[in-house]
Amino acid sequence: MKVKKDILWAVATAIMVTMLFTLGSADADQASPEEEVALFNSPWTSNGTPISIAGQKSSVPSLALGTDGVLHTAFKQGSTISSTANEPYYSMSSDGGNNWSTPQIIRDDPFSFVVDKVDIAVATNGVVHAVWVEKNNSTENFTLYYASKSGDNWGPAETIEVAESPSVLDQPSLAVNSGRVYVVWANTSRIRFAARSGGTWSTPAEIGRSELPEITIDASGNLHVVFLESRDTLVARYTQSLDNGVTWSNDVGLSAGNKDVKDIDLAVQGSTVHVVFGASEVIGGAIDPISSTPTIAPYYTSCSVNCDRSASWPREVTATSVQAGNAPADAILLVPSISITEQNEAMIFYHGVLQENVNFEQVLGMCYQPDQNVAKNYKLPTSFTERMVKPQIVYADGVMHMVYERVKGQSVSTNFQEVHYAQLDVSCYNSHMPVISH
Numbered sequence: 001m002k003v004k005k006d007i008l009w010a011v012a013t014a015i016m017v018t019m020l021f022t023l024g025s026a027d028a029d030q031a032s033p034e035e036e037v038a039l040f041n042s043p044w045t046s047n048g049t050p051i052s053i054a055g056q057k058s059s060v061p062s063l064a065l066g067t068d069g070v071l072h073t074a075f076k077q078g079s080t081i082s083s084t085a086n087e088p089y090y091s092m093s094s095d096g097g098n099n100w101s102t103p104q105i106i107r108d109d110p111f112s113f114v115v116d117k118v119d120i121a122v123a124t125n126g127v128v129h130a131v132w133v134e135k136n137n138s139t140e141n142f143t144l145y146y147a148s149k150s151g152d153n154w155g156p157a158e159t160i161e162v163a164e165s166p167s168v169l170d171q172p173s174l175a176v177n178s179g180r181v182y183v184v185w186a187n188t189s190r191i192r193f194a195a196r197s198g199g200t201w202s203t204p205a206e207i208g209r210s211e212l213p214e215i216t217i218d219a220s221g222n223l224h225v226v227f228l229e230s231r232d233t234l235v236a237r238y239t240q241s242l243d244n245g246v247t248w249s250n251d252v253g254l255s256a257g258n259k260d261v262k263d264i265d266l267a268v269q270g271s272t273v274h275v276v277f278g279a280s281e282v283i284g285g286a287i288d289p290i291s292s293t294p295t296i297a298p299y300y301t302s303c304s305v306n307c308d309r310s311a312s313w314p315r316e317v318t319a320t321s322v323q324a325g326n327a328p329a330d331a332i333l334l335v336p337s338i339s340i341t342e343q344n345e346a347m348i349f350y351h352g353v354l355q356e357n358v359n360f361e362q363v364l365g366m367c368y369q370p371d372q373n374v375a376k377n378y379k380l381p382t383s384f385t386e387r388m389v390k391p392q393i394v395y396a397d398g399v400m401h402m403v404y405e406r407v408k409g410q411s412v413s414t415n416f417q418e419v420h421y422a423q424l425d426v427s428c429y430n431s432h433m434p435v436i437s438h
Contacts, residue, residue: 043425044381050418051091051100051403052077058089059417060117060335061403065394067124070094073403074130075419076114077103085110088118088132088145090154097401097421106147107157112136119174126150131160131172131183142169144185146196160194161204163187175217182245184213184225191227195245207248208239218268224307226254226266226275233260236277240308249308254301256316258282262296263350269340272304276338276348298336298350300368318373339395345369345428347400349378351389361387363404367428376428380404400424 052058057078064072071093079085088106093099106118112134121129128149135142144160160183163169172185181196184207191208194201211234213227223241228234229251236255241248255261259279266275278296301317336350349365363380380402382388387407394401401423408416 043427044422045425046420046422047098049100050406050420051075051103052089052419053103054418057086057417058419059405060390061392061405061419062117062120063392063394063401063403064120064122064128065396065401066122066126068126069096069396070122070126071097071394071401071421072120072122072128073100073419073421074106074118074120074132075403076118076132077419079110085137086113088114088130090118090120090128090130090149092128093421096399097423100421104154106130106132106149106154107134107145109134111138112143115142116170117172119172121174121176123176123179127176129174129176129181130154131174131185133169133172133185140165142167144169144172144183146181146183146201148181158196158201160201161185161187161192171212173213173215175215175223177217177221180244182215182217182223184215184227186211186213186227189230191225193225193245193248197244202245205245208237208251210234212264214265216266216268218271224266224268224273226264226277227251228261228264233282234262235259236261236264236275236279238266238273238275238303238307238313252308252310252313254313254317255279255299259299259317263336265336265338267338267340267346269344272302272340272344273307274300274302274338274340274346276300276336276346276350278336278350296352298348298366300346300348300370302370318370335390335392337391337393339393339400341367341395341426341428343369343428344371347393347395347426349391349393349400349402351387351391351404354379360384361389361407363388363391363402363422365391365393367426369428378424380422395426398426400426 058075061073061075074090076086077089089103090106091100091103115133115135118132131146133144142163145157146160147154147157167188169187175182184193189210190206191213192204193207194204208227210229215225226238229237235253237251238254239248239251260282262278264277279299280296297319299317301314303312306312339347346368351361352364353361362382365378366375368375389405391402391404403421406418406420
């Protein structure tokens with residue numbers, strides 16, 4: 001709900017009380033296709049227009065928010081030249097997500113295609129940074145690229161690492177701070193790290209095993225990385241560096257032994273590291289022996305002191321909420337995203353399948369209060385004719401910003417993917433006053 005600044009305080013108070021009752025419900029209402037074109041039901045808003053270019057298949061968005069309030073997103077987008085080609089693209093919004101710039105290609109190579117995501121970060125000086133992996137159609141080699149944008153256009157792409165087939169590079173993650181750029185990625189079941197300072201990249205170094213690394217940086221410049229390691233199951237692990245990535249702590253396990261982890265993300269607020277991951281339970285030494293489609297639920301854990309020690313992390317992580325049902329494991333919970341509010345609450349969003357809506361993935365999430373182990377659940381409104389997947393979020397000043405992938409159609413021949421934006425005015429609990437947008 002939008003309220004002009006000059007409305008009388010009495011009227012504003014009445015509106016806030018009304019919103020408290022509206023936001024106090026456990027789930028957002030579902031919107032018809034006609035309603036969601038212009039405005040989702042409160043507390044969700046959206047302009048209804050995709051960020052990506054119409055007619056060009058687009059997927060796996062990332063999202064960053066500058067200190068100036070400008071939103072930045074990057075994603076891979078299909079080419080009009082070939083149905084199998086795609087390139088890294090970028091768009092920005094300077095008005096809180098209402099309008100987005102025409103997608104701009106970061107690097108154009110008709111002989112390569114982007115693998116996995118294009119990750120993005122923005123420095124305090126407004127410079128935008130991106131990393132991504134491309135596979136060459138001819139040689140089948142993989143290249144990890146980096147580029148930055150300080151004006152209207154992207155600078156030339158820099159090569160961080162090249163891997164010859166059959167080695168595979170994928171899953172890059174990016175963090176920036178004080179003129180330095182830090183990147184982690186997977187290289188054939190190894191977690192690799194490199195840093196850029198003064199225009200020069202360090203030699204890539206191995207800092208862990210397996211896959212799905214994510215990196216972030218705290219206010220003191222310390223680096224924090226989570227990833228998944230393949231043992232009997234996939235185990236969530238954490239490592240840190242206090243010297244710009246020159247040395248790394250021994251990695252410690254975060255997930256319990258009866259969990260098989262699927263995907264992971266992290267965020268830092270002050271000295272606390274917050275981690276969320278999706279996992280299915282392992283029963284009797286096997287992964288869900290009853291069904292080939294295990295239920296995957298989101299789990300949360302955190303650490304504030306001596307995080308390089310296993311004892312500092314809870315061995316039994318907390319199941320934040322089970323908004324999930326039986327559905328294919330690769331569809332029920334992918335790409336969880338976490339951001340932290342001023343009250344140290346965790347905004348956790350992911351895509352999943354509800355019991356009552358089997359085969360229709362949608363964006364699910366919660367505002368989780370770790371101290372109380374309670375969560376307020378949210379669902380992004382959907383018409384159930386489209387799949388909503390791969391949400392990425394950032395939070396600031398009472399508003400959660402989200403980009404996500406919207407998939408139209410239920411078969412390969414009819415699937416069409418777009419990148420969309422949605423906004424959530426956050427009121428985690430009734431004791432907190434809701435945000436009034438001006």
